[in-house]
Amino acid sequence: MSSAKANILNRLRSATTPSSTTKSDTQSISTSWKPPGYDQPERFARFKEALQASHAEIIETSEDEWPKQLMEIAASKCIAQWLYNPSSESGLRLEQQVVATTQCNIQLIPYDQPVESFKTELFNQIDASFTDVEAGIAETGTLVLLPDQDEPRLMSLVPPIHIALFRESTLLNSFSELIAQQQWSTQGMPTNALLISGPSKTADIQQTLAYGAHGPKELIVLVIRDIQT
Amino acid sequence: MNNHFREQAIDALADPQLRDNFRGAMDFLRAKRQSAFTDTEALKQLRALGHKIKANTLARLPDLLEQLEQNCLQNGIQVHWAETPEQACEVIHNIISAQNGQLAVKGKSMVSEEVGLNHYLEKRGIESLESDMGEYIVQLANETPSHIIMPAIHKSKEQIAHLFEDKIEGVDYTDNVDELIGTGRQILREKFSQADVGISGVNFAVAETGTLCLVENEGNGRMCTTVPSTHIAITGIEKVVATLDDIPPLLSLLTRSATGQNISTYFNMISSPRKTGEKDGPQSVHLVLLDNGRSRMYQDENLQQTLRCIRCGACMNHCPVYSRIGGHAYGTVYPGPIGQVVMPQIDGLDKQGEMTEGCSLNGACGEVCPVEIPLPNLIRKLREQKSAKPDGHALTPGAGSQRKPKEAFAWSLWQTLYGQPWLYRFVTKMATRLRHASPRAIGGWTRYRTAPKPAPKSLHELMSQRAEANQTDGASK
Numbered sequence: 001m002s003s004a005k006a007n008i009l010n011r012l013r014s015a016t017t018p019s020s021t022t023k024s025d026t027q028s029i030s031t032s033w034k035p036p037g038y039d040q041p042e043r044f045a046r047f048k049e050a051l052q053a054s055h056a057e058i059i060e061t062s063e064d065e066w067p068k069q070l071m072e073i074a075a076s077k078c079i080a081q082w083l084y085n086p087s088s089e090s091g092l093r094l095e096q097q098v099v100a101t102t103q104c105n106i107q108l109i110p111y112d113q114p115v116e117s118f119k120t121e122l123f124n125q126i127d128a129s130f131t132d133v134e135a136g137i138a139e140t141g142t143l144v145l146l147p148d149q150d151e152p153r154l155m156s157l158v159p160p161i162h163i164a165l166f167r168e169s170t171l172l173n174s175f176s177e178l179i180a181q182q183q184w185s186t187q188g189m190p191t192n193a194l195l196i197s198g199p200s201k202t203a204d205i206q207q208t209l210a211y212g213a214h215g216p217k218e219l220i221v222l223v224i225r226d227i228q229t
Numbered sequence: 230m231n232n233h234f235r236e237q238a239i240d241a242l243a244d245p246q247l248r249d250n251f252r253g254a255m256d257f258l259r260a261k262r263q264s265a266f267t268d269t270e271a272l273k274q275l276r277a278l279g280h281k282i283k284a285n286t287l288a289r290l291p292d293l294l295e296q297l298e299q300n301c302l303q304n305g306i307q308v309h310w311a312e313t314p315e316q317a318c319e320v321i322h323n324i325i326s327a328q329n330g331q332l333a334v335k336g337k338s339m340v341s342e343e344v345g346l347n348h349y350l351e352k353r354g355i356e357s358l359e360s361d362m363g364e365y366i367v368q369l370a371n372e373t374p375s376h377i378i379m380p381a382i383h384k385s386k387e388q389i390a391h392l393f394e395d396k397i398e399g400v401d402y403t404d405n406v407d408e409l410i411g412t413g414r415q416i417l418r419e420k421f422s423q424a425d426v427g428i429s430g431v432n433f434a435v436a437e438t439g440t441l442c443l444v445e446n447e448g449n450g451r452m453c454t455t456v457p458s459t460h461i462a463i464t465g466i467e468k469v470v471a472t473l474d475d476i477p478p479l480l481s482l483l484t485r486s487a488t489g490q491n492i493s494t495y496f497n498m499i500s501s502p503r504k505t506g507e508k509d510g511p512q513s514v515h516l517v518l519l520d521n522g523r524s525r526m527y528q529d530e531n532l533q534q535t536l537r538c539i540r541c542g543a544c545m546n547h548c549p550v551y552s553r554i555g556g557h558a559y560g561t562v563y564p565g566p567i568g569q570v571v572m573p574q575i576d577g578l579d580k581q582g583e584m585t586e587g588c589s590l591n592g593a594c595g596e597v598c599p600v601e602i603p604l605p606n607l608i609r610k611l612r613e614q615k616s617a618k619p620d621g622h623a624l625t626p627g628a629g630s631q632r633k634p635k636e637a638f639a640w641s642l643w644q645t646l647y648g649q650p651w652l653y654r655f656v657t658k659m660a661t662r663l664r665h666a667s668p669r670a671i672g673g674w675t676r677y678r679t680a681p682k683p684a685p686k687s688l689h690e691l692m693s694q695r696a697e698a699n700q701t702d703g704a705s706k
Contacts, residue, residue: 140491212411
């Protein structure tokens with residue numbers, strides 16, 4: 001045990017009175033706080049409103065239509081170099097759509113090598129990225145991403161435009177519900193878990209909001225309305 | 230060196246631009262917070278929960294720290310303990326120099342400011358670059374943050390425009406905020422991709438899973454903790470929480486209290502370095518746990534409450550003194566009410582005792598604190614300690630150091646007077662009868678105000694006269 005650790009812990013452990021005071025103190029605090037719960041269709045309405053308030057663009061679509069809509073976005077924003085995940089189902093559909101859409105000059109680029117050899121391309125050439133989303137949180141208008149070897153962490157950060165594919169059926173009420181659903185407390189956590197609520201922003205200069213501080217300037221969410229209402 | 234809070238506050242008050250900048254910023258942040266907490270009953274319940282979670286955490290602090298260490302190690306995160314700023318800097322420097330690191334990029338971390346990390350690394354030839362836009366501006370200006378959430382809050386966009394024009398090659402004057410941020414983005418992106426090491430703070434460290442949580446809007450925190458091959462996180466030991474379930478309410482309190490956001494753009498949970506097959510993320514992750522006086526604060530059952538702080542900055546946003554003098558006047562890493570409580574306990578009352586006087590005890594800070602820290606009580610406690618008769622019991626270093634003989638004598642006189650009714654009556658009678666002889670100039674008080682004059686009759690006299698009058702009234706009926 002390092003001596004710093006031993007010294008710190010000893011000092012903390014020697015303070016017996018405060019701890020017992022604190023314990024009795026907390027027993028007397030009662031609170032009825034509960035994370036919010038929403039019913040359909042309020043849940044989706046809340047999600048949409050909150051996410052739009054954070055400056056994300058939401059496009060409601062269907063399982064059949066989304067690849068076509070993605071191409072429309074690509075055309076309107078002149079996306080040429082596109083980072084994607086070729087091993088996901090949505091990545092494959094994107095590939096097929098690009099092939100089918102002849103007028104678009106899109107180059108699909110997989111993130112298939114360590115960042116060390118990919119930095120120049122990633123930081124200077126890529127126009128947009130396309131990722132799946134693990135879940136959504138209605139309360140705060142939040143996308144949950146669990147980056148892994150096929151969809152690395154920087155996919156949702158470095159490209160100026162991030163387009164995310166979200167299924168309404170994965171929408172949860174609250175962050176608390178997400179923690180329970182993922183069973184992180186018992187199963188352990190993934191390398192990295194991200195809650196994303198809008199494009200990167202800052203208000204550090206005279207409280208003036210500016211988007212694209214360091215991460216994406218635009219966050220576009222394709223929502224597949226796969227819940228029948 | 231003693232801090233010159235008083236002189237600095239006077240200087241700040243004489244700077245109209247600075248006062249304008251702070252007034253605007255504080256009004257903005259207060260309105261934002263208010264709009265995020267529209268349901269006062271829900272806020273009350275949430276604050277009570279925040280208080281409870283943090284108090285429970287403190288009650289088990291040593292055990293939770295050990296659990297955190299164990300789970301971090303299991304996840305592949307290396308854990309270091311530091312008792313002092315010097316130790317923390319040394320640990321970080323050793324990690325960087327072991328891999329021949331030249332450039333470190335930093336996400337916003339007040340603890341790294343607390344230990345003076347930039348200065349330490351730069352003296353040893355390692356560039357340590359701030360990447361939060363506000364911190365980047367402040368570093369460019371050779372200043373320190375004036376607010377713990379919005380570091381460059383003391384500057385107007387015009388001042389920042391001039392700064393960029395002067396300090397960054399090839400940049401012309403523009404006060405267009407998007408263009409200014411664009412400039413910062415471009416420069417810092419280059420640095421993110423070159424840096425050997427990324428340094429960050431921690432908002433919550435979860436003991437049960439060994440997870441480091443970071444709250445931010447810009448994405449620079451994610452850059453710092455993902456692009457460089459090494460990530461070093463530094464945090465105070467009070468940032469540990471027991472379980473993941475503790476996080477949602479605390480996060481909600483933090484972002485809403487700080488900037489009025491229901492959630493920040495990014496909430497980043499890091500539980501391990503890059504695993505086999507993964508394409509990015511640091512190869513090694515280090516966590517530095519800093520004490521720097523915290524275990525001493527822990528000894529005192531009142532002052533221990535300081536450690537509940539989640540660093541949202543709401544107390545300074547609502548402080549009438551901070552809003553007028555700004556963060557730099559305090560001359561400390563943490564300004565405002567929380568600074569007035571933390572800094573004297575870290576640096577000692579002999580050095581930072583004076584700043585506790587910059588408080589009108591109006592109570593606003595305590596009312597907005599998301600974890601119900603009784604800040605006004607703690608400030609009063611520290612004021613008491615700084616002027617106390619040294620008896621060897623006070624835990625805060627420098628206790629009794631600011632005891633002034635004249636002041637102590639005046640109070641003991643007052644005590645005697647108050648303790649003897651006949652003496653008290655005699656003295657008030659003399660004061661009221663000789664009211665015209667009361668002094669016209671009483672030091673600082675009369676510099677901006679007229680001197681108060683005792684009333685012709687004391688309240689005591691007035692009340693007994695009224696009682697007599699009532700009696701005669703009653704008797705005549």
